[in-house]
Amino acid sequence: MTNEELIGKLKTIVKPYIKNEEAFKNMNEQTDFLNDLKINSANLVDVILDVETEFDITIDNESMEKMLNVKAAMDIINTKLAEK
């Protein structure tokens, strides 16, 4: 999967939870889920659960700790997919 494809999939996942359309439109690796997209922290749990379902992976607590931005999410997904 290319980075573009991965960001595309992440965009679909986060869409229901975002509160900043502008930042969502321009979502890229540097985008922060909470500060930029204004996703509330309870919905970050939903993002993590949706990522698990979409990619059929398990995100352990240690990985979840870092999942605050798009780049970190991409790294975690790629690592977990490689472990499969």
Place this chain on the structure above:
Amino acid sequence: MTGNDIVDIATAAVESNWQRKGFLQKVFTPQEQLYICSAPISEQMVWQLWSMKESAYKLYTRQYGGRFFAPQKLSCTLATETTGKVELGKCSYRTNTIVTKNYIYTTARPAEITHQGFINSCFILPELKDQRQFVYKKIIDCYCSTTGYVDKNLSILKDKNGIPFLNCGKIQIPVSITHHGHFAGFTIY
């Protein structure tokens, strides 16, 4: 230093489905899941524990910096229905929660401080264009009326990490601000 967090129950019901598969297991420790299962209103306990964790997290990151998403690391125990403790590593925080039909509001302070020496308030946030200014004014008014301090130049500013403080010229007093749905709150100190 203190932290606080408010949950608008109606907004949370719309925004979050805590009953979805895996949600409770991701967020709560086994002990906390037990509190939720045995609570008369499980939903209320979910958001009470959540606001305990959030208020303690705000306080912890204010003390030590950094950011992380580790709800299970913030481990809650309840002493009474509305008071409890949140532990994170070697840090321990005492919490006080107000539970109403409409909102749940928790304040956290370091466990070693036994007295409640800080100002806190929660209130309805009106539908305004500039809600931030409304909250800032409330904080300043509350500080002045509580302490008797009068200064037209008081303002709320943010440090480089985005953490707000009350600027009293030479002194900077930490402030924690929370809002969710139709409610907001703050602590000073």
